[in-house]
Amino acid sequence: MGASTDEQTYTYVRPSALTFGRGRADLRLATSGGRTAAGPAEHPVFFEGFLGHPEQAATALLAVAKVARSRFFVPPGMVAATLRAADPVVTSNGDRLRFESFSACCGVYVRYDALPGSLEGTVLDTGTTNVDFNPPMREALARVGGLEPLHLHVGEDVVVRTLDAQVTEKKVRLPERWLKGFAEVQRACATAVPVFDVAGGEARRFMRSVPRSGSRKPVWVVPVGQGLRITTRPTPEGVSLSGLDRLTPLEPLLRFARSMRAYTGPHDPRGSTGVWELRLDDARLVLVLSPDASRGFSGEGGVLWDLADHQSADDADLVSALLSFEPRIDVPRLAAESGMAADRVTRALSRLAAAGRVGYDTAEAAYFHRELPYDAERLAIMHPRLRDATALVESDAVRVDGAVAYVRSGTTEHVVRRTSDGDRCTCPWYAKHKNARGPCKHVLAVDLFRRTS
Numbered sequence: 001m002g003a004s005t006d007e008q009t010y011t012y013v014r015p016s017a018l019t020f021g022r023g024r025a026d027l028r029l030a031t032s033g034g035r036t037a038a039g040p041a042e043h044p045v046f047f048e049g050f051l052g053h054p055e056q057a058a059t060a061l062l063a064v065a066k067v068a069r070s071r072f073f074v075p076p077g078m079v080a081a082t083l084r085a086a087d088p089v090v091t092s093n094g095d096r097l098r099f100e101s102f103s104a105c106c107g108v109y110v111r112y113d114a115l116p117g118s119l120e121g122t123v124l125d126t127g128t129t130n131v132d133f134n135p136p137m138r139e140a141l142a143r144v145g146g147l148e149p150l151h152l153h154v155g156e157d158v159v160v161r162t163l164d165a166q167v168t169e170k171k172v173r174l175p176e177r178w179l180k181g182f183a184e185v186q187r188a189c190a191t192a193v194p195v196f197d198v199a200g201g202e203a204r205r206f207m208r209s210v211p212r213s214g215s216r217k218p219v220w221v222v223p224v225g226q227g228l229r230i231t232t233r234p235t236p237e238g239v240s241l242s243g244l245d246r247l248t249p250l251e252p253l254l255r256f257a258r259s260m261r262a263y264t265g266p267h268d269p270r271g272s273t274g275v276w277e278l279r280l281d282d283a284r285l286v287l288v289l290s291p292d293a294s295r296g297f298s299g300e301g302g303v304l305w306d307l308a309d310h311q312s313a314d315d316a317d318l319v320s321a322l323l324s325f326e327p328r329i330d331v332p333r334l335a336a337e338s339g340m341a342a343d344r345v346t347r348a349l350s351r352l353a354a355a356g357r358v359g360y361d362t363a364e365a366a367y368f369h370r371e372l373p374y375d376a377e378r379l380a381i382m383h384p385r386l387r388d389a390t391a392l393v394e395s396d397a398v399r400v401d402g403a404v405a406y407v408r409s410g411t412t413e414h415v416v417r418r419t420s421d422g423d424r425c426t427c428p429w430y431a432k433h434k435n436a437r438g439p440c441k442h443v444l445a446v447d448l449f450r451r452t453s
Contacts, residue, residue, distance in 0.1 A: 016132040018140035024149040031155040034129030035371040045155035046092035049121010054150035056256040060112040065133040068101035091128045091370040093327035106296030109288040117282035126325035181297040186353040188273040189360040192263035196223040203260035218242040218271035234269035243293030301438025303354035315348035329367040389444035398449040407442040
């Protein structure tokens with residue numbers, strides 16, 4: 001896979017394909033790059049067998065692929081948004097498969113979890129890779145019915161392929177936004193709490209009532225009795241929603257939904273991260289929406305606190321060596337095996353999540369292991385605020401006097417005050433965003449200075 005900051009190159013042995021015959025559908029997903037339990041692999045092979053609830057599974061896979069090809073926000077002044085599609089990421093956790101993708105604007109994240117009970121076959125390995133979702137395969141997925149079995153291959157043994165095997169290359173831009181988005185969305189999910197859980201019938205009724213268009217200003221979805229309603233009044237009792245059309249990825253799966261649960265991040269009257277979860281037969285579809293339709297997860301900056309915690313770096317290295325693509329990371333087990341206290345393990349997992357190396361499952365309130373097929377060490381340098389904060393500390397631009405700190409930036413000296421609500425800064429960036437999008441570079445510089453002094 002390419003290491004360019006401008007594009008990512010996926011190389012497949014052959015395109016993914018879905019064929020029909022012998023009374024079944026046969027889905028072969030081509031893989032490219034990534035890691036397995038044994039280390040890096042060019043074309044991982046994870047699973048061969050049957051995927052239960054075939055029509056539901058095909059619809060969910062199409063939803064994940066469609067999000068990767070959708071843009072829900074176009075910046076003002078942009079005449080035409082260039083849509084750069086990317087290939088979904090799949091992780092084999094042994095007892096389940098997880099398919100993940102982001103929208104082109106990076107403000108919508110979706111994950112389909114094929115859970116235990118939906119996989120009947122052989123798990124050949126665990127790990128993470130990209131999978132090819134080409135147009136002919138997507139068109140064939142749309143024809144999968146409820147009666148025909150769906151046979152699934154995730155990867156194939158490239159050794160048995162002939163020398164004239166076709167190699168397909170696809171250049172996909174914006175890999176850095178995906179990497180930063182994966183890191184941010186896990187942190188947001190880890191702080192989200194459940195707000196409501198409604199039956200499938202009520203979920204369908206509510207979605208039918210949602211306007212097809214409307215203001216980009218946030219509204220709040222709140223529970224009322226057994227149902228849901230929308231209000232424009234900010235409330236911690238509901239889930240904020242900016243851009244009503246961003247819920248549309250759920251619609252094709254509603255006919256299969258047993259229930260719908262929603263979670264919210266810390267309340268903010270300007271909007272918070274919303275997590276929407278459809279419970280399906282032996283599966284889940286999870287949709288995570290950024291606080292505002294104009295905000296992509298790649299620019300949130302919440303992970304900066306974790307990346308700046310250099311004290312947890314060694315702990316994170318030790319914990320990562322003990323991980324083995326678990327579907328649910330057991331913190332007490334890791335604490336016992338590493339000899340560290342549970343809170344140190346949790347901080348280490350947060351740092352790994354900031355590097356995109358673990359995900360977070362709100363349904364199980366637990367991290368799961370995955371290794372993105374990207375160079376995670378690039379994450380730190382992709383954050384200008386962290387890079388600038390480090391430079392401020394190294395140039396002796398930070399001076400601390402008790403609860404007040406002074407940061408010299410260019411010809412201006414900014415004041416950072418420690419308060420019960422967090423650090424406050426006098427810079428224009430903080431005046432605009434406060435603490436909603438992570439710390440400004442001056443607050444982060446003071447935090448780095450205090451950690452190392």
